[in-house]
Amino acid sequence: MKPPAFDIDLDKHYKATMVMVCEQCGHEVRQHLQSLHPDAELSCECGSHISVSPLILQQAAQRVQQIKQSYHLS
Numbered sequence: 087m088k089p090p091a092f093d094i095d096l097d098k099h100y101k102a103t104m105v106m107v108c109e110q111c112g113h114e115v116r117q118h119l120q121s122l123h124p125d126a127e128l129s130c131e132c133g134s135h136i137s138v139s140p141l142i143l144q145q146a147a148q149r150v151q152q153i154k155q156s157y158h159l160s
């Protein structure tokens with residue numbers, strides 16, 4: 087199974103939001119990265135669940151670092 091696609095949004099306070107796309111309905115499900123834990127599940131409004139693997143969380147954290155570096159924040 088290929089890992090679900092995700093995106094990272096940083097708000098003006100540089101808080102990271104994980105944006106994942108529901109495979110069932112294509113809806114974007116957003117969750118603050120800080121409140122995610124390994125093997126968490128996001129619930130889409132269509133009723134399906136999107137699992138967040140530790141690997142995804144790791145990739146997300148790396149993405150946040152890259153974005154911050156591109157903003158010269160770190």
Ligand SMILES: [Zn+2]
Binds near residue numbers: 109110111112113
């Ligand atoms: Zn959905």
